[in-house]
Amino acid sequence: MTDTIPTGSHWLFEMKFDGYRAQIAISGPEVRVYTRNGHDWTEQFKVILEPLRTLTKGSVLLDGEIVAIDKAGRTNFSMLKTGIGAGIPLKFYAFDLLEKDGEDLTALPLIERKAILESLIGERDGGDSLQYSHHVVDNGQQVFDAMCAGGHEGVIAKAADGSYIGDRTKTWLKIKCTKRQEFVIGGWRPSDDGRGMASLILGTYEKGQFVYRGRVGTGFSDAMRAKILKQMEAMRIAKPAFAAVPNDIARKAMWVRPELVAEVAYAEITPDGSLRHASFQGMRADKKANQVVLEVPVEEAGSELDPVIGVEVAGALGIKLSHPEKVMHPGTGITKAHLVAYYAAVADRMLPHLKDRPLSLVRDTDNDLAKTFFQKHALPGMPKWIKSGQLTKVKGTESRILWIEDLAGLIGGVQMNTLEFHVWGSDRHQPDLPERMVFDIDPDEGLSFEDVKRAAVDIRDILGAIGLQSWPLLSGGKGIHVVVPLVPEADWTAVKSFCQNFAELLARTEPHRFVANMSKARRKGRMFLDYLRNGQGSTAVCPWSTRARAGRTVAAPVTWDELQTIDRANAFDVFSAAERAQEPDAWEGYFETEQTLTERIQDVVRNH
CATH class of the missing domain: 2.40.50.140 (Nucleic acid-binding proteins)
Structure with missing residues (x-):
């Protein structure tokens, strides 16, 4: 949402409809209507189907809005709710075309997609339940004023050359009259x-x-x-x-x-x-x-992390932020308040990887990153939002642990000068059953990031060949973590043995590239595949965590395709990572992946 109307011929303006956003999939006479949450509402919206069944003999995927029109000619959401149950006339206004006859059109500029869409829908009677959403190029203020004078909700400004994203972006701006x-x-x-x-x-x-x-x-x-x-x-x-x-x-x-x-x-x-x-x-x-979040105009939200927002977020959670102006990364100007704003921006993406997992904190003591230390259990004066307790490990020993449950825990960590969050591979409620494996690629100083990327892709391919899907995490330092989600069934002994056997297999088959021994002397010109992060009590940096490094860098999840275009492991800082967290999830599907470390998979690596 924005209060400012953009100008220039590279902007298109359409009416903002007051209805239900829907995507409609058509294959000849077969039509399915899906809500923005992916629910099939074909039956609920059967009154709009007839013209859609004869739209094409091929296939198309339309994006648009289902609306009810009142006597004054305005879209009326209350009427729409009544109309779904009562069967009164509704209309579908198509404003985008994602696919046509099996061809993906989402990469085309919007203006080209709309031209194809307009040609497909053609001229239609005003009473037809299928309509094309017309637009005006530039002249946004006049369009907005006309919409408001007519009692409509507002306009949508869209970048004419924009590809289809399907989510809130800076190329689609909502401008409301009220x-x-x-x-x-x-x-x-x-x-x-x-x-x-x-x-x-x-x-x-x-x-x-x-x-x-x-x-x-x-x-x-x-x-x-x-x-x-x-x-x-x-x-x-x-x-x-x-x-x-x-x-x-x-x-x-x-x-x-x-x-x-x-x-x-x-x-x-x-x-x-x-x-x-x-x-x-x-x-x-x-x-x-x-x-449902509060819609803030984009010029209020800003593209950079606002320390004022950091102080406000902490205050809203009941946390008094001491010395919010304290610089946390020397030479950068990044303050404690900036870090609070950062974690508020990324919390929705970070917390699923962090919540209820035993963790270690990397804290700074002298403000110059020279004297950091790991904290694994409670110390006097620790904020109440960082929880502490005990659990019994596989060996029967009691272990004192810390964990975080929500954003307040993250902010509490920042308040006590935490710069990194490292997590176990298991949930504290099932501490004996890991939910992930991490292969940390740690290169020798003389190797390039291209070497590291090739190693990560090779590891991905080998894991994939034996039935394990993986995701790449830029460490924020110099390496890449290849992360494998697991259904918590195999115990720590099985997981650690598998990871060690896997690392040693690579070191045997490609000794000029890989080493499975952490000795610095043996690593010369090669990459250490660190499997030691996969034992109970061992930790690895949490996705989205900041790093205790001078460049205000972040451990950033990326896609395998993206990885090919990235030139360093510390490519994202707190500013770019905060913006990234508002975009489609690079690790989409990670938490829904159900894969287990079966005996067959273990045997393949063990006996190779």
């Missing part, structure tokens, strides 16, 4: 007689925290108010899911699981982050609750 967005319902305030609902209590998700955003008590019909209350009664919980709620709100509130999503119009967001003059617009079933 402020309006989705919020998650976290509870309600009962009416004075105690039998009804006076207002909904709303929130958004911000970097893993459910944040209170105020209330809405107007805009409901009596029937809608009763329907929502009935839904909420079945979702009651004893305590609020919000990170914090004002006392005067909490005193009379009823709490629910934060799963229902409402669309709300409002005048502004107050400095403390709450809504003013909110009005209920309708319920939304097309967006998951955990996807």
Whole structure:
């Protein structure tokens, strides 16, 4: 979202529709309608299907919006909700074409994709349920003013030469006439007689925290108010899911699981982050609750990490950031507040790799990175957001551990001058069963990064040949970690033995390239394949962690294709990594990969 309208002939402007975003897959007469969450809603939207069945004898994939049109000619979300159940006429406005007759068009400039789309849809009667979304080149202010004067929601500005991304990017900008967005319902305030609902209590998700955003008590019909209350009664919980709620709100509130999503119009967001003059617009079933965030204009969000945001994030979590101006990476100007802002930006991507795993912290003592130390268990004065406890290891010995559960734990780490987070390969609840393997490629000083990349790809291919998928992690230093997710079934003994056998196999077959011995003398001109990170209690740097290095670098997940274009292991700093965390996930599918270290796989490496 933005409050500034871009100018120039490289921008296209379209109406912002008030409906459901959908992708429609067509193959001859066969049509399927999918929501933005991938749900098949063909049956719910059957009223729009007829013209789509005769659109082409080949195949196409369309992107667009399903809307209901009111008597004033405006798209009306409330009518759309009613229309889905009642079967009233709806329309699909197609604004992009992703595929045609098996050809992927997403890399083409938008202006070319739209030309093909317009030719495909052709001129249509205004009553037809299939329509082409027309655009205007440049003149964005005039288009915006006309839309607002007509009572429409706003415009979308799109870069004419942009490829298709399918997510929020700087090439698609939402410009609203009124402020309006989705919020998650976290509870309600009962009416004075105690039998009804006076207002909904709303929130958004911000970097893993459910944040209170105020209330809405107007805009409901009596029937809608009763329907929502009935839904909420079945979702009651004893305590609020919000990170914090004002006392005067909490005193009379009823709490629910934060799963229902409402669309709300409002005048502004107050400095403390709450809504003013909110009005209920309708319920939304097309967006998951955990996807709902506060929409901040891009010029407010900025492209760089703002230390002011860092201080505000810490304060919102109840953490007093001492000396926020303290420089954490000498020669860079990166302060403690910058690092808080960084971890807030990447928390959604980082926490799944970190949460509930025993960890080690690399902390700085002298502000110049010369005297860092590893901390593996609790010390006096440690912030409460970094948890501590004990677990029993495979050998029967007790081990004191630290772990983190949320963004507050990350910020607590920064408050105590933590520069790196290193994690075990297992969850603390199943400490005997690793969930990943890490092959750390550590090159001799004389080797190039091209050597390291070729080694990583070779390791990927060998692992793939025996049935194990892997992902590359730039270490932020000079090497690459090849990371293999596992279903937690094989124990630490099996995993460590496999990794050692694998490393020794490479060292035997290509002794001029690899060595499985950590001796610096033996590593001359070769790469040490470090398998020692795969024992219980051993750690490896967590994806997205900053590094205790002078260049404010980050351990960054990349794709295998990307790796071919990257020229160093410390290619990402906190600024570029923070932006990267807002883009599509380079490790998409990592946590859904189900693969086990079977006896057959172990035997292949053991006996080779």
